[in-house]
Amino acid sequence: MKKRSWAEPYKIKMVEPLKMLSKQERLKAIKDAGYNTFLLRSEDVYIDLLTDSGTSAMSDRQWAGMMLGDEAYAGSRNFYHLEETVQNVYGYKHLVPTHQGRAAEHMISKILIKKGDFIPGNMYFTTTKLHQEMAGAKFVDVIVDEAHDPNSEYPFKGDIDLNKLQALIDKVGADKIPYVAMATTVNMAGGQPISLGNLKAVRELTQKHGIDIVHDMTRVAENAYMIQQKEAGYQDKTVAEIVKEINLLTDHATMSAKKDALVNIGGFLATNDPEVFQEARNMVVVYEGLHTYGGLAGRDMEAMAIGIKESVADGHQRARIGQVQYLGDLLLKAGVPIVKPVGTHGVFLDAKAFYPQLTQDEFPAQTLAAELYVDSGVRAMERGVVSAGRNAETGKHNYPKLELVRLTIPRRVYTQAHMDVVAESVIEVYEKAKEASGLKMVYEPKYLRFFQARFEKL
Numbered sequence: 001m002k003k004r005s006w007a008e009p010y011k012i013k014m015v016e017p018l019k020m021l022s023k024q025e026r027l028k029a030i031k032d033a034g035y036n037t038f039l040l041r042s043e044d045v046y047i048d049l050l051t052d053s054g055t056s057a058m059s060d061r062q063w064a065g066m067m068l069g070d071e072a073y074a075g076s077r078n079f080y081h082l083e084e085t086v087q088n089v090y091g092y093k094h095l096v097p098t099h100q101g102r103a104a105e106h107m108i109s110k111i112l113i114k115k116g117d118f119i120p121g122n123m124y125f126t127t128t129k130l131h132q133e134m135a136g137a138k139f140v141d142v143i144v145d146e147a148h149d150p151n152s153e154y155p156f157k158g159d160i161d162l163n164k165l166q167a168l169i170d171k172v173g174a175d176k177i178p179y180v181a182m183a184t185t186v187n188m189a190g191g192q193p194i195s196l197g198n199l200k201a202v203r204e205l206t207q208k209h210g211i212d213i214v215h216d217m218t219r220v221a222e223n224a225y226m227i228q229q230k231e232a233g234y235q236d237k238t239v240a241e242i243v244k245e246i247n248l249l250t251d252h253a254t255m256s257a258k259k260d261a262l263v264n265i266g267g268f269l270a271t272n273d274p275e276v277f278q279e280a281r282n283m284v285v286v287y288e289g290l291h292t293y294g295g296l297a298g299r300d301m302e303a304m305a306i307g308i309k310e311s312v313a314d315g316h317q318r319a320r321i322g323q324v325q326y327l328g329d330l331l332l333k334a335g336v337p338i339v340k341p342v343g344t345h346g347v348f349l350d351a352k353a354f355y356p357q358l359t360q361d362e363f364p365a366q367t368l369a370a371e372l373y374v375d376s377g378v379r380a381m382e383r384g385v386v387s388a389g390r391n392a393e394t395g396k397h398n399y400p401k402l403e404l405v406r407l408t409i410p411r412r413v414y415t416q417a418h419m420d421v422v423a424e425s426v427i428e429v430y431e432k433a434k435e436a437s438g439l440k441m442v443y444e445p446k447y448l449r450f451f452q453a454r455f456e457k458l
């Protein structure tokens with residue numbers, strides 16, 4: 001059969017014009033932003049690949065849903081639609097909406113963690129780990145070694161290493177481990193999926209010891225698509241079926257609906273445990289709002305319910321992840337060092353390989369994100385030593401093995417031509433990499449420093 005290309009399963013109804021600054025203006029903008037792409041004005045950005053969080057395009061169905069917002073303080077119709085969707089599509093019994101993912105992380109950490117506990121997880125995520133620590137726990141990375149190697153082609157780099165998990169249980173005792181934190185997909189490893197085979201094994205081991213699984217399901221549908229593509233035995237299952245199968249192996253879930261679920265704001269905590277539900281419903285009124293809106297407008301919950309259903313359609317994921325893979329392939333063909341295999345929500349540049357002349361104390365990934373912006377107005381995000389923060393006990397920098405710059409692709413927003421432009425710019429920055437010098441940090445916030453830290457050129 002002759003090759004048939006695929007295309008996006010939608011057409012464009014509304015456009016948002018882009019602005020492009022001159023190189024001189026970009027040089028000034030990044031300097032004024034303290035060489036931190038989080039501190040740039042969005043209007044000064046040409047193609048915005050900072051994050052896929054809250055940046056996706058909603059469908060006409062979702063926008064129509066916004067008009068059906070029931071803005072009652074209590075008992076909004078949209079809450080019940082969302083609750084039914086979470087039960088039917090995701091398979092969790094109880095729902096507590098929140099304004100975004102970290103609010104759900106805050107609550108589940110407070111509810112399940114006692115001071116002195118340990119939380120094993122498949123690599124850390126910035127906000128997730130901070131909430132675990134603030135609740136009194138120590139995070140322990142139990143992801144497979146392959147996840148820390150940008151060149152390993154292992155297809156399920158999100159998997160948990162069962163030996164590492166067992167070793168932690170043996171060392172600290174199961175009663176000091178309230179739950180395993182399991183993310184689908186693993187953001188900091190490069191958007192890498194877990195396999196169902198591994199999750200089943202983790203489930204078996206944890207159940208034996210009475211340890212729960214908290215599922216960070218922020219990109220679960222993307223993970224499900226990768227399982228369908230790569231894990232033996234799942235080729236004939238739909239993304240929707242695989243999503244449910246994953247969720248049914250876990251006890252609680254935190255969701256940032258700003259990713260998979262195709263909304264600009266929203267999240268939730270879901271659980272199958274009636275007692276955890278009771279506590280979360282009580283806690284949400286302190287931090288977020290009543291348990292039937294959790295910091296969201298009714299219209300936001302409606303858009304989320306519709307977005308969740310759209311997110312588990314095979315055709316949607318094929319185009320979404322297909323676009324990410326397209327960009328990855330362009331860079332691989334040009335010999336640019338990126339995390340392999342290409343993950344689901346972005347392409348991750350290996351800043352250590354770009355700049356062998358820089359030590360991690362000179363912030364190679366922060367430098368690369370700034371250089372890319374200056375070259376073309378493309379905004380990316382540092383995911384290296386700045387994001388990893390400091391060790392809570394020693395106060396020293398954490399030095400992650402992965403020093404990455406993330407080109408994160410919003411869903412349904414940019415075209416293949418935008419991807420071509422991004423690739424051309426990355427290739428040019430790579431060709432000039434020898435000339436780059438690093439940065440020094442001149443302002444460091446106490447929490448989640450990557451968001452607001454400022455730098456100067458060395």
Ligand code: F0G
Pocket residue numbers: 050051052053100101102103125127128183187216218255256257258266267
């Ligand atoms: N978990 C994962 C895996 C995430 O990627 C994020 C957010 C969160 C939790 C927190 O959710 O932002 O709604 O509070 N990630 C964004 C990103 C910020 O750019 O990767 P939130």
